[in-house]
Amino acid sequence: MSRKDNNISLAFGIPGIIAQVGGYIIAEDDKLVLVGLTIMLLGVILFCMGLAFYAKAKGHSPAFGICGLFGLIGLIVLVCLPDDHKRKQMRQSSRRYHRQQTDAGAALAELDRH
Numbered sequence: 261m262s263r264k265d266n267n268i269s270l271a272f273g274i275p276g277i278i279a280q281v282g283g284y285i286i287a288e289d290d291k292l293v294l295v296g297l298t299i300m301l302l303g304v305i306l307f308c309m310g311l312a313f314y315a316k317a318k319g320h321s322p323a324f325g326i327c328g329l330f331g332l333i334g335l336i337v338l339v340c341l342p343d344d345h346k347r348k349q350m351r352q353s354s355r356r357y358h359r360q361q362t363d364a365g366a367a368l369a370e371l372d373r374h
Contacts, residue, residue: 265313271310273310279300311324319343
């Protein structure tokens, strides 16, 4: 998981959740319904941005940020996605190891010829 993108996801996601809760509380006052709804909308946008960075941190498309429209369920979906960064790192290290073994084998074969 990309630590940088994960930190950015928290920087957007946590304020997004707080804004949604705060907007809901404010919207309960009849005089401030529009203000509360506006704050809630801003919270949803921030939460979606946070989930987009979280998906990117796990090696997936930032388009998964749209899951933020489904609230907690969307977050659970993203948490359950596999971490593709780990898979990519494992594939790269496996290729490097294979290359090293191939190079070592070639070097030994060259030594045997001499």
